[in-house]
Amino acid sequence: MKRRINKVAVIGSGIMGSGIACHFANIGVEVLLLDIVPRELNATEKKKGLSLEDGQVRNRIVNDSLQSALKSKPSPIYHKDFANRIRTGNLEDHISKVSEADWIIEVVVERLDIKKQVFENLEKHRKEGTIITSNTSGIPIQQMSEGRSEDFQKHFCGTHFFNPPRYLRLFEIIPGPKTSEEVLQFLNEYGEKFLGKTSVVAKDTPAFIGNRVGIFSIMSLFHTVKDMGMTIEEVDKLTGPVIGRQKSATFRTVDVVGLDTLVHVANGLHKGVPQDEAHHLFAMPDYINTMVENEWFGSKSGQGFYKKIKSDNGSSEIKSLDLNTLEYRDQKKANFATLEQTKTIDKVAERFPVLVNGKDKAGEFYRKNFSALFAYASHRIPEITDQLYKIDDAMKAGFGWEHGPFQIWDAIGVEKGIEMMKAEGKEPATWVNEMLESGSKSFYTVKNGNSYYYDLEKKEQVKVPGQDAFIILDNIRESKEVFSNSGVVVEDLGDGILNVEFRSKMNAIGGDVLDGINKAIDIAEKDYQGLVVANNGKNFSVGANIGMIFMMAVEQEYDELNMAIKYFQDTMMRMRYSAIPTVAAPHAMTLGGGCELSLHADKVVAAAETYIGLVEFGVGVIPGGGGSKEMTLRAAETFQKDDVELNRLREHFLTIGMAKVSTSAYEAYDTNILQKGKDIVVVNPDRQLAIAKKHALLMAENGYTKPIPKKDIKVLGKQALGAFYVGTDQMFAGKYISEHDKKIANKLAYVMAGGDLSEASYVSEQYLLDLEREAFLSLTGERKTLERLQHMLQKGKPLRN
Known part of the structure; x- marks a missing residue:
């Protein structure tokens, strides 16, 4: 039987339920979201004279919950229009509609009695063969399925999404005693694909x-912190980006998630795993108990480990909790000699050996922390899973870790990790020593571009399943390298397709990256069929190397700067007009130059979580790598007979002028940065590179012909220029923009109008590129632009001056 999910029913519209509903809407599924009927009227309903029988009252809980979710930031939905895919109702009037669903997901309160009651009601209306799952975070699946029919139990299991469902990628599937293998395989594939x-x-x-x-x-960390007398600032410094974790690290993350949520799960574990060797660590330290009693839950209660204090003059500052006195105090900066040693190490995995060898408090902290983690993770196999890679996958996808416990252990060295653990009074599980005795010296190996893991049952390295849909650059870089310099590695992806992988800091585009792109195109045109530009970095590219631009501008090396900008433009045009198809695969932050590169590819295969835009106004310039030209061209391509052409151009002008950045790839269609019918969006970023390769190959095999540069771009001249100048004057007069903002906007207006032409005319791309470059260069001679560039380099955020 071939299952297809066209309609999903989500039961329970709380934060998780609404989030899950939104994510199914994100992928085009029709959603029915149901919740209970209110038992009493609220003040507004009483004032309106409504009764409990009125439809809007009966659906109030579900509608309010969904609207609250849609207004939250970050948004649970890729595009506001996708919310139209969700219909709401209540569990009394509309429960029969679950018969139309292909998958029913229960997301009600974490109480077994309530869940069992919900399942009893659902079974009266669910059609046989329909998958039904619970999003429980801890109630045993076996207990929930007791008393249900054979068909219900066969199609029932746990499907645990992590909050927020759009952003956290872990999808745990927990079979019940009678769950069919077919259902498990289907959900596993559906979750990925x-x-x-x-x-x-x-x-x-x-x-x-x-x-x-x-x-x-x-x-474990909560207890260690107290034992070592560490501050929360020290811990957040040590457990953030330096070890591949979120900026919010530990205590800020708990504040965001909510201490009460953490305590609820930890208490459940303390009660549920009495035989666990680390059972005592699930008991709350005294300072946590006090915080719970005081309801210091974090952001939701206004204070937690951190507290924002407003002074009399209206300014605010963040205070930190002293774990000894439990009073809020000024923040203390945390500095460690061990961390200084890692500043020149870009790859997180290569930092771990340095961190655990530290001679200061940081080194001691890491040795204690990692020893406890390694021991605990090893002893959970085969209790919670038979395969070690699943623990690593869960921690990376559910908690945002760059590396899972066994990957960190591998980075340190398995034997070194055991030695470190023993020094801390801990022992690994027996199977770890058996692994070493069998000849496997690491948990993972890479062979022929594939990852292998140590299988406890087979006592040998086994291929990690599911890789056939992925291309993992870390696995093929060394064996498939065709060319490299300090900015890029060019890899052979097979089937005649090359990949250009940025390797510069933050994947910024400088001279070496441009050299690499040109070299890759040279090689591809000679011996290959197509080219992809993709990487596995945290961000696709934060833009051009503004440090280089700043230095040249400060030194007034305008000839060199002119050549550098022209080289960028020429490289982008080479992307567009090469003899082979080019595909860009952007993800996450794709700003400035990264966006310009995507604009010039034959096709974009974007990850759904792509935040793309032309943000050059923030550093005092206009897009100078072909971005201004391209948005002018794209506006002209939308002109239609009897259309108000100026309105079309204005939309594209504002996309640049307001430095719009999409909050998802789907939003980029609205600004014409991604083009409908040409560019596509991929929801699973792990599959993105393989799909980009397929599209490059398809274009090549379908008879790709080198495009002809455009010489017939319609520009509107004075008609557009005058309108734009009036608009910037009004914005400045209304104090919406600064004088320098107005100057930048007017420079952009000149480019996008095609200059001071007396009437609408047709021009070439090179004509627009020359105008763009001239405007860019003139702005780099402005003091306020230099101030913006310097501020971005020093502070990492734009300056308004």
């Missing part, structure tokens, strides 16, 4: 995989 998740099949043990190891890691 359609929902864009990392699917992990877990055992029906307390808190499953992600929360079992993740909550242990946090609770």
Whole structure:
């Protein structure tokens, strides 16, 4: 039987339920979102004279919850229009509609009695063969399915999404005693392919995989911090980006998630795993108990480990909690000699050996922290899963870690990790020593471009399943390298397709990257069929190397700067007009020059989570790598007979002038940065490169012909220029923009109008590129532009001057 999910029913519209509903809407599925009927009127309803029988009252809970979710930031939905795919209702009037669903997901309160009651009602209306799952974070699946029909139990399991469902990629699938293998396989594939998740099949043990190891890691740290007398600033400094974790690190993350949520799960584990060797660590330290009693839950209560204090003059500052006195105090800067040693190490995995060898408090902290994590993770196999890679996948996808426990252990060295653990009074699970004795010296190996892991049952390295849909650059870089310099590595992806992988800091585009792109095109035109530009970095590219631009501008090396900008433009035009198809695969931050590169590819295969835009106004210039030209061209391509052409151009002008950045790839269609019918969006970023390769190959095999540069771009001249100048005057007069903003906007207006032409005319791309470059260069001679460039380099955020 071939299953297809066209309609999903989500039962429960709380934060998780609404989030799950929104994510299914994101991928084009029709959603029915149901919740309970209110038991009493609220003040507004009483004032309006409504009764409990009125439809808007009966659906109030579900509608209010969904609207609250849609207004939240970051948004749970890729595009505001996608919310139209969700219909709401209540569990009394509309429960019969679940018969139309292909998948029913229960997301009600975490109480077994309530869940069982909901399932009893659902079974009266659910059609046989329909998948039904619970999003429980810890209640045993076996207990929930007791008393249900054979068909219900066969199609029932846990599907645990992590919050927020759009952004956290872990999708745990927990079978019940009678769940069919067909259902498990379907959900595993559907999670990966359609929902864009990392699917992990877990055992029906307390808190499953992600929360079992993740909550242990946090609770262990809570105890360690107190024992070592560390401050929360020190811990957040040590557990953030330096080890591949979120900027919010530990205590800021707990504040955002909510201490009460963490305590609820930890208490459940303390009760549910009495035989656990680390059972005592799930008990709350005294300072946590006091915080809970005081309701210091974090952001939701206004204070937690951090507290924002407003002074009398209206300014605000962040205070930190002293864990000894439990009073808020001024923040203390945390500095460690060990961290200084890692500043020149870009790859996080290469930092771990340095960190655990530190001679200061940081080194001691890492040795204690990682020893506890390694020991705990090793002892959870085979209790919570039989495969070690699933623990790593769960921690990366559910908690945002760059590396899972066994990957960190590999980076340090398995034997070194055991030695470190023993010094801390801990022992690894027996199977780890057996692995070493069998000849496997690491948990993972790479062979022929594929990742292998140590399988406890087979006692050998086994290929990690599911890789056939992925291309992992880390696995092929050395064996498939065709060319490299300090800015790029060019790899052979097979089937005649090359890939250009940026390797510069933050994937900024400078001279070496441009050299690499040109070299890759040279090689591809000679011996290959197509070219992809993709990387596995945190961001696709933050833009051009503004440090280089700033230095040249400060030194007034305008001839050299002119040549550098022209080289950028020429390289982008080479992307567009090469003899082979070019495909860009942007993801995450794709700003400025990264956006310009995407604009000039034959096709864009974007990750859904792509935040793309031309942001050059923030550093005092206009897009100078072909971006201004391209948006002018794209505006002209939308002109239609009897259309108000100036309105079309204005939309594209504002996209640049307001430095609009999409909050998803789907939003980029609205600004014409991505083009409907040409560019596509991929929900699972792990599949993105393989799909980009397929499209490059398809274009090549379909008879790709080198395009002809455009010489017939319609520009509107004075008609547009006058209108834009009036607009910038009004914005300045209304104090919406600064004088320098107005100057930049007028320079952009001149380019996009095609100059001071007396009437609408047809011009070439090179004509527009020359105008663009001239405007860019003139702005780099402005003091206020230099101030903006310097501020961005020093502070990492734009300056308004």
